[in-house]
Amino acid sequence: MAPSASSFRSISFITCVADAPEYAACRASIAALDPCGLALEVLPVDNAGNPRSAPEALNLGWSRAAGDLLVFCHEDVVFPREWVGKLLEGIAALEGLEPPWAVAGPMGRAGKRYFGHASGPDGAAAYHGPLPARVETLDELCLVVARALPLRFDERLGGFHLYGADLCIQAVEAGLAPYAIDAPCRHDSATRHRPPEYHAVKRRLQRKWMFRRRKVGRSVGTTCGRIRFGILEGWI
Numbered sequence: 303m304a305p306s307a308s309s310f311r312s313i314s315f316i317t318c319v320a321d322a323p324e325y326a327a328c329r330a331s332i333a334a335l336d337p338c339g340l341a342l343e344v345l346p347v348d349n350a351g352n353p354r355s356a357p358e359a360l361n362l363g364w365s366r367a368a369g370d371l372l373v374f375c376h377e378d379v380v381f382p383r384e385w386v387g388k389l390l391e392g393i394a395a396l397e398g399l400e401p402p403w404a405v406a407g408p409m410g411r412a413g414k415r416y417f418g419h420a421s422g423p424d425g426a427a428a429y430h431g432p433l434p435a436r437v438e439t440l441d442e443l444c445l446v447v448a449r450a451l452p453l454r455f456d457e458r459l460g461g462f463h464l465y466g467a468d469l470c471i472q473a474v475e476a477g478l479a480p481y482a483i484d485a486p487c488r489h490d491s492a493t494r495h496r497p498p499e500y501h502a503v504k505r506r507l508q509r510k511w512m513f514r515r516r517k518v519g520r521s522v523g524t525t526c527g528r529i530r531f532g533i534l535e536g537w538i
């Protein structure tokens with residue numbers, strides 16, 4: 303059974319921070335949130351110079367977090383003041399759905415469609431409804447889990463991409479599901495470039511799930527594109 307929204311008393315906001323000046327706006331927005339009666343914890347994981355991969359940094363945050371609800375967000379995300387209320391309403395809207403929710407977030411993809419509600423640097427909000435929506439994966443800009451979820455980011459993937467897609471696939475394999483919810487935030491990422499490192503992580507994700515997938519389909523949509531778990535590139 304998924305935990306209900308009313309059971310959460312505290313939230314930890316965990317961010318892998320490589321660029322402290324960029325994170326300043328994120329941190330300030332968390333400090334300005336209406337906590338809706340909950341205790342909020344700000345938990346940056348210092349990763350200047352990138353000594354850790356994103357999964358390693360975020361798992362370290364997970365192990366240190368005191369909140370019973372965890373929000374993993376990019377350092378270039380800015381939350382509106384009313385976001386905690388939106389988050390709790392979004393989670394409440396998942397109660398009773400099957401499969402139970404394991405990971406929630408403001409932006410995801412199912413098939414060829416995006417589902418979510420977020421804005422870019424210009425502040426113009428894009429709504430892709432209806433919400434909530436069961437999705438295949440969620441964008442790493444913001445991922446929400448219960449601290450008690452018996453899953454972790456896969457440190458063998460390394461790098462800084464697709465760790466959220468992997469967590470969503472793990473959830474599906476465990477009989478749970480990722481859902482996009484109506485809890486909009488702003489993502490100040492100017493471009494959606496895919497550095498060479500993205501492709502290396504993508505290949506590791508494909509190798510991981512092509513052999514182990516059971517409930518996961520032959521491919522999943524991510525906000526960076528579709529990833530196939532059938533024949534791998536370069537394989538005969």
Ligand SMILES: [Mn+2]
Pocket residue numbers: 376377378379443489490491
């Ligand atoms: Mn970002």
